[in-house]
Amino acid sequence: MKLDSTKFLHLFILLFIISACSSGKKALQRGDYYDATLKAVERLRQSPNNKKARQTLGEAYYRAVEENLRTTRTLDTKINPLNWEKIAESYGRINTMGDEIRRSPAALRIVKNPTSYLGEEIKAKNKAAEARYNEGVKAMALNTREDAKKAYYHFVKADEWVKGYKDVATQITTAREAATLKVLVQPIQVPNSFSVGRDFVQSQVMEYLNTNRRMNDFVDFYLSWETPNYCCADQYLMMSFDQFTVGQVFQKEKTTTAVDSVRRSVRLDDGSSKTITDAVKADYTHHEQYVVSNGLLDVRVVDAKTNRILMQDKYPGEFVWRNEWGTYQGDKRALDDKQKEAIKVRPVAPPPPQDLFVELFKPIYSQLTENMRRFYRSY
The missing domain is CATH 3.30.160 (Double Stranded RNA Binding Domain)
Known part of the structure; x- marks a missing residue:
């Protein structure tokens, strides 16, 4: 049986809506607790009494929080200061989940008091910016074009973690100048x-x-x-x-x-034609x-x-x-x-x-x- 183009389009839209309205259960089953939490919250915004979304949120949120806190506790920042980035990301995910839940009354009935680690996230971002900045300074001291390129990326990343960190804008310009091949x-x-x-x-x-x-x-x-x-x-x-x-x-x-x-x-003369x-x-x-x-x-x-x-x-x-x-x-x-x-x-x-x-x-x-x-x- 063949589907005409109109029926096919309607079917495609229906499948898209079903996919967009995911309760997050599949993400929960594969162990992606952060994604499962966000999808469940979004589903509850559209359908506050959705049973699957309520169950998913109740399971996924606390697992996601514990998983991200475990990351912040186990990473060694003394051996590798760049681990502050993963710590900042983990706190950021916890805070993002909390913000999304607070914007959904239905989600707040499931998770009544989402945790906040805003201070810890800000501290970790500053530490991440500091680590990147220091790596950039060390790379520049090696005084090669390839190391200047690495320094440039370190300084750019530092600026992404904390906009305007120290004199990072000047360092970015200096590193790029040193890293750039000049062709006349x-x-x-x-x-x-x-x-x-x-x-x-x-x-x-x-x-x-x-x-x-x-x-x-x-x-x-x-x-x-x-x-x-x-x-x-x-x-x-x-x-x-x-x-x-x-x-x-x-x-x-x-x-x-x-x-x-x-x-x-x-x-012709007689009036006829030839x-x-x-x-x-x-x-x-x-x-x-x-x-x-x-x-x-x-x-x-x-x-x-x-x-x-x-x-x-x-x-x-x-x-x-x-x-x-x-x-x-x-x-x-x-x-x-x-x-x-x-x-x-x-x-x-x-x-x-x-x-x-x-x-x-x-x-x-x-x-x-x-x-x-x-x-x-x-x-």
Whole structure:
């Protein structure tokens, strides 16, 4: 038996509602007492007399409290100060359950006096922030880029536990600066007559490099002509064309003879009409103009301190601009439909060299940016 789309939709909505209205019993059975408590409280908000939800809440809440308190008692914060995070999370779960129960009169009839550990949670959060901050300071003292990245994440986490903890905002900025690889991008080497097009495509490349954060949060790119006194680069990104041709023009012409028979009606002297056939002929010339631009871009990433080439690759690009039109001599009626359309077209001037260069760079751009993304992802 097939279900039509309307019945299927209704069934899906019903299943969704049933799922959303869970009493938390399944979570209780699998030992997730915290989740079971929250689901039972939510169910009681919608249905205050729901038997399953009442039973679930009565069992799950006290087990969840005991489970989380056990975590706070057994974790060793002297050996591993970062355990304060798990302690803070445990107190937070207890307090969240209590807050949710207090917002539900039906739940309060089951758990009449939910416990609160707000002071303990605040203390644990401060201890967690302190532990993360100290780990960040220790990592920064190792004075390597990789350790600066670790320090950055420690400081960010400290700020999440306690917003504005000590001078963590300054530490985050300092750590990120130390962790960031700085790449100085040299101008693409092209003849001066293409500098406008070069500047346009280079800005497109830079926009990708500095906004596409899938690449790496710890790599920044700088254009050398915008930061002429920049002296702290870790790497140089150099681009130049091994082959470069823009605006090479090719023309082709092909002439064919078109012959056809055309019928027409003529009136005779006696007033009658007669159909006669005329043979018509035309010489049709098809014109094609191609403007070809191509190049091979050489890209190198060079270590600024050792001048060692870290990556080198070459990216080909080509763009062909076409213009086609037709001309004829003779009787136009001999031409076929395609030829008649072609003679309506007029030859036009090719785009300026700057535009041709931009088009030539498009296939290069896609290769270049994808490979840059892959290369810098590991940094």
